[in-house]
Structure formats: structure tokens, C-alpha cells
Amino acid sequence: MTRLRQYVQVLTERYPVLRSDYFIAVLGAILVFSVITLYAFEVPRFSNTFNIQWLIGIALLLGALLGVYVGWKMSRYGEEEMEKVAYVGLSFFICIAIMPLLLSLTNRILSPFPVVEEKVEFVKASAYIGSRFGVHKGQSTKADGYHIFFIRNNRVERIKSKENIYPGVRKGTEVRLSVRRGLLGFDFATIK
Secondary structure, X not given: OHHHHHHHHHHHHHOOOOHHHHHHHHHHHHHHHHHHHHHHHHHHHHOOEOOHHHHHHHHHHHHHHHHHHHHHHHHHHOOOHHXXXXXXXXXXXXXXXXXXXXXXXXXXXXXXXXXXXXXXXXXXXXXXXXXXXXXXXXXXXXXXXXXXEEEEOOEEEEEEEOOOOOOOOOOOOEEEEEEEOOOOOOOEEOOO
């Protein structure tokens, strides 16, 4: 324990902790917690966004480019090479981590387009149980939600719903699905 104390003492003498450092640390913790919370609410909506893989791919590419640019700009403030590399690396990973969330929220929340009832061909609805550990003996097997498969624009698509929105519908039946075009052009189903 003595070595750790000596190391901390040397660091605090070399780099004194200022009052503004505490403010930045608290602000950073609040931002990290906010991003995690927003992701927790937004990730379930990824399942109901069509072509979500393209949205995430574009977001990662934009995040990488923005992260390198911001890191390059901030590296000017670093005195040593390691500080400059740390600025670039940290900016890179922060932008990559945040960009899919920002693009998804932008696409969904800022959409000026109305909800449209589209005709799709129903394929099937299958129940799922959301337990990470499976169903235990004697446990209720009530479904946590439904994967609903349908054909839209000649592609089989899947969305998630808490309830079976098409009970008793047979395969091949034409049904209506509430769809909204996002601000960035990625459509999403507007169901619960």
C-alpha cells in the first residue's frame, strides 16, 4: 500500500488536481450514464427499423471520421506524443460509440413524415421468451414478445412487438403495417 500512496503523491505533485477537474469528472460521469440510458431505451427500437445495418454502418463510418478529426484538432493541446495519441484514440472511440445512437434518434424523433399504413404479406408471428437463462422447470412459459415476419418490398422483414398484432392471420394474407419514414430515410414500424 505504501507504493501506491507514493505513486499517488508523486502524481498529485506533478499534476495538481484543480477544482475544474472535479467538475469535468462529474460532467463526464453524467454524460456516460446518459448515453448508457439512452442506448437502453433506443436499442429495442433498432429491431423495428428497416435496414438498420446500413444505418449503423454509416454511423460507425461517420463516427470514425469525426473521431479522427476531433482527435487531430485536440492533439494540438498535448505536450507529449502519448498525450496526442490519447486524444486521437479517445475521440475516435467516443465518436464511434455515440454516433449510432445519435443517428437512430435523429432518424426516429426528428422525422417530419406521417405514419402510413402499408400493405405487407404476412409470413408468421413467433413468440419468444426474453430470459437470458432459459425457462426453468415449473416456470411460466408466457411469451415476452413476438417476432413478426412479413414480406415488404420483396424482402422478408422482421419486427418485434410486445403483443401479436396479427392473431389468427394465415401465411400469405395481406395485412396493414404502420410505417413511418425517418428523417434520414430509414423507415421504421410504429408498433409497441
